[in-house]
Each structure stands twice: as structure tokens, then as C-alpha cells.
Amino acid sequence: MNKSMIALIAAATMLSACNNDKADENGGRSVQTTDENQTQTENEQQKQPTQTETQSSPKHEKWSSLPEYDKIIENIGNEDYTFNKETDNDGKRVFLIELNGEKQYKTVFVKNTNRLKIIKINGGGEIYNGIIK
Structure with missing residues (x-):
């Protein structure tokens, strides 16, 4: 239970940090992302192999x-x-x-x-x- 709470807090912190970076990139303006865009980005990330995975021939x-x-x-x-x-x-x-x-x-x-x-x-x-x- 404690591990999942820590993971949830860490994920929330990372997401808020990412949102702050987006605001900085856009001249201080906050950028809203729709669920559709976020889902598309998550799907693209899932399709790309991580460094530890090997792509088989x-x-x-x-x-x-x-x-x-x-x-x-x-x-x-x-x-x-x-x-x-x-x-x-x-x-x-x-x-x-x-x-x-x-x-x-x-x-x-x-x-x-x-x-x-x-x-x-x-x-x-x-x-x-x-x-x-």
C-alpha cells in the first residue's frame, strides 16, 4: 500500500513538472492537452521499445x-x-x-x-x- 502511494505521488509530481516545462516552452502560457492527445502520446510511447528491450530480427x-x-x-x-x-x-x-x-x-x-x-x-x-x- 505504501509503495503504491509513493508511486502515485511521484507520478503526480512528474506530471506537474512536465506541465511547468510546457508552460516555459510556450512563453509562460499554460497549454491544455485533451484526453485524446494524451492517449495518443501514451500509445506512441508504448509502441516504441525501451532501451532494455531488444528488437528481434x-x-x-x-x-x-x-x-x-x-x-x-x-x-x-x-x-x-x-x-x-x-x-x-x-x-x-x-x-x-x-x-x-x-x-x-x-x-x-x-x-x-x-x-x-x-x-x-x-x-x-x-x-x-x-x-x-
Whole structure:
């Protein structure tokens, strides 16, 4: 209950601060926004991905719902990789990731512990080994 009150007060404070900035931008004149304009702005903000979200390549849509996908892309970048599933059983999922037909990375996701290992093939070694949420 206290957290929601604090969040509500913080949101109200931020909104009033934003309204003051608008007045300053318009030579001190207060600007009224209609509910329609505010809803449109909120919808536009919801459509834009935040910095923490990754946009999956159309080629990756098949894999983007996997729990390890975002962490893989965060570590290797969002290039035009081809994900080749080597193993997917009750215990683990293994991908070989290629770029332009050459194997670049191997990932191992241990399902019961949520541990992900990302290995760069051809001398790079392990680039990530951690538990993802």
C-alpha cells in the first residue's frame, strides 16, 4: 500500500513538472492537452521499445520468445545471425549460431537452473556464463 502511494505521488509530481516545462516552452502560457492527445502520446510511447528491450530480427521471430534469446542478442549483437538448434530436450537447449554460413557462437541453456553459456567459436572462448531470470 505504501509503495503504491509513493508511486502515485511521484507520478503526480512528474506530471506537474512536465506541465511547468510546457508552460516555459510556450512563453509562460499554460497549454491544455485533451484526453485524446494524451492517449495518443501514451500509445506512441508504448509502441516504441525501451532501451532494455531488444528488437528481434524477422529471421529470429521463431526464437525470440525463448527465455535465453534476449541475453544472447545482448551479448552477440543483433546481426543477421542464423540460429541452428542442435539439441532441445528436457534438460538443455543448444544452438549453433552462424553468420554468413560460418559458425560464430555456441549457446547452451540449462533449463532447470536457467544457466546460459555463450561460447565464441574460433578462439573467442566463453563470453557469458550466468543465470538468467
